[in-house]
Amino acid sequence: xxxxxxxxxxxxxxxxxxxxxxxxxxxxxxxxxxxxxxxxxxxxxxxxxxxxxxxxxxxxxxxxxxxxxxxxxxxxxxxxxxxxxxxxxxxxxxxxxxxxxxxxxxxxxxxxxxxxxxxxxx
Amino acid sequence: xxxxxxxxxxxxxxxxxxxxxxxxxxxxxxxxxxxxxxxxxxxxxxxxxxxxxxxxxxxxxxxxxxxxxxxxxxxxxxxxxxxxxxxxxxxxxxxxxxxxxxxxxxxxxxxxxxxxxxxxxx
Numbered sequence: 536x537x538x539x540x541x542x543x544x545x546x547x548x549x550x551x552x553x554x555x556x557x558x559x560x561x562x563x564x565x566x567x568x569x570x571x572x573x574x575x576x577x578x579x580x581x582x583x584x585x586x587x588x589x590x591x592x593x594x595x596x597x598x599x600x601x602x603x604x605x606x607x608x609x610x611x612x613x614x615x616x617x618x619x620x621x622x623x624x625x626x627x628x629x630x631x632x633x634x635x636x637x638x639x640x641x642x643x644x645x646x647x648x649x650x651x652x653x654x655x656x657x
Numbered sequence: 658x659x660x661x662x663x664x665x666x667x668x669x670x671x672x673x674x675x676x677x678x679x680x681x682x683x684x685x686x687x688x689x690x691x692x693x694x695x696x697x698x699x700x701x702x703x704x705x706x707x708x709x710x711x712x713x714x715x716x717x718x719x720x721x722x723x724x725x726x727x728x729x730x731x732x733x734x735x736x737x738x739x740x741x742x743x744x745x746x747x748x749x750x751x752x753x754x755x756x757x758x759x760x761x762x763x764x765x766x767x768x769x770x771x772x773x774x775x776x777x778x779x
Contacts, residue, residue, distance in 0.1 A: 537699055540772055577659055577733020606728075606739060608753040608770035611699020615753040615770035617728060617739065631730045631737040633755055633770075648730035648737035648755075650662055 536638050540609035546640050547614050551602040554620070559596050563589035567641040574647035575630075598623045605629065612636050627655045658760050662731035668762050669736050673724040676742070681718050685711035689763040696769035697752075720745045727751065734758050749777045 538546075553562050563585050566572070572582040572591060582591050599622070606617040613635045621627045630649035637643050660668075675684050685707050688694070694704040694713055704713050721744070728739040735757045743749045752771035759765050 540774060575732055576735050576737075577731070606753065608775060609699070609772055610697055610768075610770040613698050613770065615698075615737070615755065617753070629728075631728065631739070631753065633737065646732075648732040648735065650731055652662060653730060 537611045538609070538636065538640075540607075542640075543609040543612075543614045543636070544604075544607050546636055546642075547607060547616055547634065548604060550634070550642065551604055551618060554592070554595070555600050555602045557596055557598070557600055559589050559592035562592045565642055566645075567637055567639075567643045570641070570643050570645070572645045574645065575650060576646050576648050595622070612638075621657065625657055627657055629653050659733045660731070660758065660762075662729075664762075665731040665734075665736045665758070666726075666729050668758055668764075669729060669738055669756065670726060672756075672764065673726055673740060676714070676717070677722050677724045679718055679720070679722055681711050681714035684714045687764055688767075689759050689761075689765045692763070692765050692767070694767045696767065697772060698768050698770050717744070734760075743779065747779055749779055751775050 550565055566585050566588050568585050572588050582588050601621045603619045608615045615633045617631045619627055619629050628649055630647045632647045634642050635644045672687055688707050688710050690707050694710050704710050723743045725741045730737045737755045739753045741749055741751050750771055752769045754769045756764050757766045
């Protein structure tokens, strides 16, 4: 299974746009039913399944969020990208994320690599 | 198992420096015996084991290679990073790579995300 780079970038842009709109269920709906999410990688917690993933995004609801894709790389049915997310106009984080997709373009796994050293107070 | 970000960045910088020196066995020696390598992701081939990995790097031997770390993110015992590699002064590629490490700092898996659209002719 493989997607053209432009198609994968579209999936990622849709994810970033949806995350910026701030509805947790809408973001979770981009994930496959049995998807996994690890954010941050090494944080010790992997969220498994769409319901758990919705719970993860709930913490951002109500905050003013902006997202911007900075760098994008495609590979088969996977994508790796760097992006910026600002939260409440107070904080900017620049993670590198890796996502895998199923044949329907649903996210099957997401891993976000970032730490305190990638956070800027605004 | 987890490493401090600075330690992980040291592993990655050592890898990039070794790759630039161009000896395939030296690069392969940074990998665990049973490591896996997929470069590019989606290319259809996963190299398994240090010997196969040495074979992968053999193709670069003899070429003038430079490497430069552009962005680095740490997570537990993993690292995600963007870097530039120039080959023979003729071509510059900017992949995003993800690596995992064992407790001894050996690379246990490497995945490189890039495609023709990330290659510049110099």
